[in-house]
Amino acid sequence: MEVQKTVLDVKRSQNIIVVNKMNHPANVSNFLKAIFFGKKQGFEKFILDFSNVKSAFPNVCVPLASIITFYKQEGIDLIINKMPEYLTRSYIESPLKVRDHHSELSRSALDIVWQFCNSDDVNLLVDSFIDDVSKNIECQKGVIEGLTWCLNEVMDNVIQHSKIEAGYVMGQIHKTSKHIAFCISDNGQGIYNSLKESVHAPRYPVDAITLSIEEGVTRDTKIGQGNGMWGLHEIVKSNSGRLVITSGPASYMMLGDEISTFNKLPFLSKENPGAIIDFQVDCEKEISVSDALGGYEPVNLRIENLENDQGILEYKLAEKSSGTGTRQSGERIRNEIINIYNDSKQVIEIDFGGIAVISSSFADELIGKLVIKYGFFNFTQIFRLKNMNQIVQAIVHRSVSQRMAESLKTG
Ligand SMILES: Nc1ncnc2c1ncn2[C@@H]1O[C@H](COP(=O)(O)OP(=O)(O)OP(=O)(O)O)[C@@H](O)[C@H]1O
Ligand SMILES: [Mg+2]
Structure with missing residues (x-):
């Protein structure tokens, strides 16, 4: 044996x-x-x-x-x-500082450990993460919005409460299981030390964590409202995702409906117990941020910025840095457009203005595959193709016919 x-x-x-x-x-x-x-x-x-x-x-x-x-x-x-x-x-040995690495950040923020120090860093990171997610994986309605909300809140907490100059973050897409994973950590005072002098006065570190996820629990009502951790917990729960909050020796773990706590974990030091927030969301399960947050509906700037006065969303291809030459760019733009539609259910105008020529593989990946995904009739209801010159029209026409013929063959 x-x-x-x-x-x-x-x-x-x-x-x-x-x-x-x-x-x-x-x-x-x-x-x-x-x-x-x-x-x-x-x-x-x-x-x-x-x-x-x-x-x-x-x-x-x-x-x-x-x-x-x-x-x-x-x-x-x-x-x-x-x-x-x-x-x-992934730079675990010395995380990239946001302020020194703008070019890496604009290429892709995922799969790298970043160090952030202030709200400008948080802004840049969240924008970049969300951009990457929306171009790399199809997400059901509300998933991107929920993720944006959670990332902002958790990273803001490091700045507001950790009493240390920096936090660390990394995001990753698991394409096979269709999950998105994020982890944010800091080496600061920890949740227990932050809350122990407040009116909530938790007795043990594990109580501090379970308190922090309750609605309205904040170390100081003059500064916060106690929405961040509660909202994070509600959003992840509504998506049957996974959330692990660890601070000092204590940890709280939610896996779908199952909740467990631990209170004897090893940690850095008494002065620096730190906080680790580890969460995963399922891209295939809708999230209603407004339901999760008890009716409060955050403004979806990503969609609002695209909207014209007729309520049509304008997607300008010429503004996309990945260009119109490669299959990869076509796929990224298709994912982004599908995600915009999932979140808005509004008509989307794909504007080819300023684009002289596109590759056939780009046309296939973007338009050909959108036609197949939604079916010809629905495609024409959802999308408008605008400002295409003769060459672009001919290329799109050919790619779409080939893709439709192929789909009829394979069923
Ligand atoms: N990284 C952290 N380090 C130390 N304490 C933290 C950390 N994150 C959260 N806390 C503690 O948990 C409490 C609850 O956090 P939560 O985000 O829910 O509310 P808030 O930040 O106080 O207010 P709001 O999020 O509404 O602005 C905080 O007030 C703080 O005491
Ligand atoms: Mg907060």
């Missing part, structure tokens, strides 16, 4: 720490323990080996990035010795 060897997710021998898995919050606890016991043995320098990691999720990348930054500031050397190329590009 073959003996199955279980591989430890994090393994330390002397000052060498081998991280084998980065797909579960438990990996973070085990990493913290490895450093804690290593330090206890007198080590001040650790060699980290990530070479066996096959996939890395935000709920491990972000806390690890926070921890590495924290220990470096404390004078503990953490040297990454081996790391697969894809993980190097």
